[in-house]
Amino acid sequence: MSLPRLELAPQPPEPPRRSFGWFILAAGSLALAFGLGEALVSLCLGTRQGILSWKTGNSVKILFAAPAVYLLIFLPAAVPFALLDRTLKQRWSEVAMVFGFTTLFGISVTTLMRPWFSASASVILGLGMASVVSRIYNSDRTRWGLALVSSAPRLAAAALLIGVIGAGSASVVERLTIARLPAVTSSAPNVLLIVMDTQRADHLTPYGYARPTTPRLARLAEEGVRFIRATSPAATTLPSHSSIMTGQLVGEHGAGVNGKLFLDRRFPTLAERMRDSGYLTGGFVANTYWTGRHTGLNRGFVHYEDFYGSLMDGFTRTVMGRAIAYQLFPMFGRVDIPGRKRAEDVNRELLGWLDSRRGRPFFAFLNYFDVHAPYRPPPGWAGRFSSPGDSVARTRRIEIGAWNEGTVPDSAVLAAWRDRYDESLLYLDHEIGALLDSLAARQLLEHTIVIVTADHGESFGEHGTVHHGATLYLEQIHVPLILWGPGRIPAGKWVDRPVDLRAIPATVLEAVGVPTLGFHGRSLFASLDSRDTTGDPALSEGPLVPGNPPTWQTGKGWVKSAVTQRWHLVQLESGDRELYDLRIDPAELHNLAAVPELRDTLTALERALPGTFGGNIAAGSLR
Amino acid sequence: MHLLGFSLALYVGPDQILPLTSILGAIGGAIMIFWRQVVGLFRRIRSVFVRE
Numbered sequence: 001m002s003l004p005r006l007e008l009a010p011q012p013p014e015p016p017r018r019s020f021g022w023f024i025l026a027a028g029s030l031a032l033a034f035g036l037g038e039a040l041v042s043l044c045l046g047t048r049q050g051i052l053s054w055k056t057g058n059s060v061k062i063l064f065a066a067p068a069v070y071l072l073i074f075l076p077a078a079v080p081f082a083l084l085d086r087t088l089k090q091r092w093s094e095v096a097m098v099f100g101f102t103t104l105f106g107i108s109v110t111t112l113m114r115p116w117f118s119a120s121a122s123v124i125l126g127l128g129m130a131s132v133v134s135r136i137y138n139s140d141r142t143r144w145g146l147a148l149v150s151s152a153p154r155l156a157a158a159a160l161l162i163g164v165i166g167a168g169s170a171s172v173v174e175r176l177t178i179a180r181l182p183a184v185t186s187s188a189p190n191v192l193l194i195v196m197d198t199q200r201a202d203h204l205t206p207y208g209y210a211r212p213t214t215p216r217l218a219r220l221a222e223e224g225v226r227f228i229r230a231t232s233p234a235a236t237t238l239p240s241h242s243s244i245m246t247g248q249l250v251g252e253h254g255a256g257v258n259g260k261l262f263l264d265r266r267f268p269t270l271a272e273r274m275r276d277s278g279y280l281t282g283g284f285v286a287n288t289y290w291t292g293r294h295t296g297l298n299r300g301f302v303h304y305e306d307f308y309g310s311l312m313d314g315f316t317r318t319v320m321g322r323a324i325a326y327q328l329f330p331m332f333g334r335v336d337i338p339g340r341k342r343a344e345d346v347n348r349e350l351l352g353w354l355d356s357r358r359g360r361p362f363f364a365f366l367n368y369f370d371v372h373a374p375y376r377p378p379p380g381w382a383g384r385f386s387s388p389g390d391s392v393a394r395t396r397r398i399e400i401g402a403w404n405e406g407t408v409p410d411s412a413v414l415a416a417w418r419d420r421y422d423e424s425l426l427y428l429d430h431e432i433g434a435l436l437d438s439l440a441a442r443q444l445l446e447h448t449i450v451i452v453t454a455d456h457g458e459s460f461g462e463h464g465t466v467h468h469g470a471t472l473y474l475e476q477i478h479v480p481l482i483l484w485g486p487g488r489i490p491a492g493k494w495v496d497r498p499v500d501l502r503a504i505p506a507t508v509l510e511a512v513g514v515p516t517l518g519f520h521g522r523s524l525f526a527s528l529d530s531r532d533t534t535g536d537p538a539l540s541e542g543p544l545v546p547g548n549p550p551t552w553q554t555g556k557g558w559v560k561s562a563v564t565q566r567w568h569l570v571q572l573e574s575g576d577r578e579l580y581d582l583r584i585d586p587a588e589l590h591n592l593a594a595v596p597e598l599r600d601t602l603t604a605l606e607r608a609l610p611g612t613f614g615g616n617i618a619a620g621s622l623r
Numbered sequence: 624m625h626l627l628g629f630s631l632a633l634y635v636g637p638d639q640i641l642p643l644t645s646i647l648g649a650i651g652g653a654i655m656i657f658w659r660q661v662v663g664l665f666r667r668i669r670s671v672f673v674r675e
Contacts, residue, residue, distance in 0.1 A: 011659075067661065110648070115640065115641065115646070116640060116641065116644040116645070117644060117645050117648045118641060118645040120645070120649065121644075121645035121646075121648040121649045121652070122648075122650070122654075124649045124652035124653060125648050125649070125652040125655075127652060127655075127656055128651065128652030128653065128654070128655030128656050129652075129655065131656045131658065132655050135658070251675050329649075389667075589629070
């Protein structure tokens with residue numbers, strides 16, 4: 001009987017035992033290489049819209065952030081491997097470190113490719129990549145171990161160089177773009193468009209709220225025009241902002257519909273038109289999830305500040321940082337959005353940019369995110385309307401708010417939410433006042449038209465819903481709208497004709513004397529004319545969101561809404577209709593759609609609604 | 624309307640691609656993990672058909 005022939009590959013000599021410093025240097029090398037790798041993958045994926053998800057948007061600053069975050073995680077993680085190497089007889093510790101770190105990197109980059117790989121596929125691919133790398137490493141540990149530590153300085157230099165070039169390139173591109181802008185008349189006014197994310201109108205002092213939440217906005221409204229029946233085109237951020245920028249209905253632009261989480265290029269944006277007319281255009285957004293550059297809302301802005309508003313936000317721009325911040329922090333009671341950009345941060349970014357870019361009129365778009373769930377007013381503002389220890393802090397997870405299980409908390413929690421929401425609004429009002437004061441100190445405010453509005457409202461239990469995106473009842477779409485501009489906008493005027501925010505591009509363009517061609521026809525200036533009797537209803541749409549609870553309107557299908565001075569029609573895709581008389585039933589509790597005497601009213605309102613449910617969304621997705 | 628229906632039938636979006644690419648990715652990952660076993664298996668199969 002012959003023995004089986006064994007084919008043993010020649011084994012390289014065992015390397016000397018690794019020092020503690022070797023582990024640190026090796027971990028540093030892996031961190032820099034993998035950090036740069038994730039940064040490049042993220043940037044490559046970001047070149048095509050719709051690949052990065054609402055949480056994974058990024059900018060070129062990832063070239064700095066990712067290597068730094070990887071160093072922050074890998075260097076301390078190398079210590080146990082170094083200690084194991086000293087205590088164990090077997091020499092598997094260094095290979096285990098290479099395997100572990102490569103697995104984390106593999107899972108990270110495949111997680112970014114979420115349109116293609118599910119979470120389990122990401123884990124298997126990460127383990128596969130780590131298996132290959134560690135197998136190669138183990139085949140000649142002496143050689144690869146030396147390469148790992150000797151490449152650390154070169155990798156550090158490369159990461160620094162790439163980061164500096166990447167960050168610098170954005171500034172160079174901006175300067176070149178500004179240099180190519182056409183001339184603009186010196187008398188052209190500045191335009192400041194403020195969108196208070198998630199701000200329902202009826203919680204503002206100038207809209208009759210009993211609490212003194214917005215003294216500064218009340219003053220602004222007294223000196224300008226307030227539209228008391230303004231509605232948002234949608235009850236969620238991306239579709240609504242897309243309508244604000246393009247003047248189109250949600251069913252027309254299709255952003256935020258059928259999984260298309262970006263504004264495509266079919267329609268011109270207000271920022272593009274302003275830039276092409278010679279304006280300095282700057283966007284400064286705090287809701288980076290839904291207004292970051294990955295959503296396409298940055299189109300037309302020569303300068304766009306979204307991500308990296310703080311070190312914590314930089315940490316969460318990487319997959320590992322995000323996992324730690326969103327999964328681990330809540331376990332220790334930190335349930336606010338990690339790195340939430342506050343109004344003061346947005347203001348600082350805008351003023352810094354204005355100070356560095358003088359000589360042209362500006363169009364600045366601000367998105368404030370302070371009142372959005374989770375309702376967490378900044379320190380110093382909590383407790384103005386609430387009492388300590390209220391019910392709001394019971395959660396152990398970060399509830400960003402646009403989705404939930406469809407349940408409504410008890411009245412104590414709802415009351416606590418309202419208190420915190422109002423405290424956040426009080427802070428925001430203060431910061432808007434501070435911004436206006438800062439602009440006045442720079443002699444910019446007197447030449448500025450200010451528009452204050454919101455992208456949608458918020459529910460606190462009304463109609464069995466909380467947060468937003470659930471229905472098209474007024475608590476979710478009735479938003480503030482204030483126009484202010486000394487010498488250009490009449491003071492102390494109230495407008496009770498219904499308007500929707502699609503009118504903003506035409507309004508701004510008319511105000512600065514630029515043709516409104518290509519945008520929704522009627523500007524808000526037409527509504528200021530008391531002879532205007534067109535009576536067009538304000539329109540809103542709620543796209544179907546398959547994951548939404550079936551008790552929500554948007555969980556069942558598309559929803560459309562038309563608001564007039566007296567009536568509100570809500571039409572569901574199923575054919576169900578709800579009609580409310582806002583004069584006697586502002587809370588929309590008594591559906592009058594079945595009243596025979598109102599058939600003509602119902603028919604007239606239905607005719608005003610957008611033609612089909614979903615508009616041309618399907619065609620728009622076929623790109 | 625027919626044209627829209629036809630277009631929708633041709634539409635390949637993320638929801639349609641994800642299951643397929645995930646399965647392919649998982650198979651690729653598994654092959655990378657069990658590379659030696661996979662190569663050994665292929666060698667054995669080859670040896671059945673090809674006599675040296």
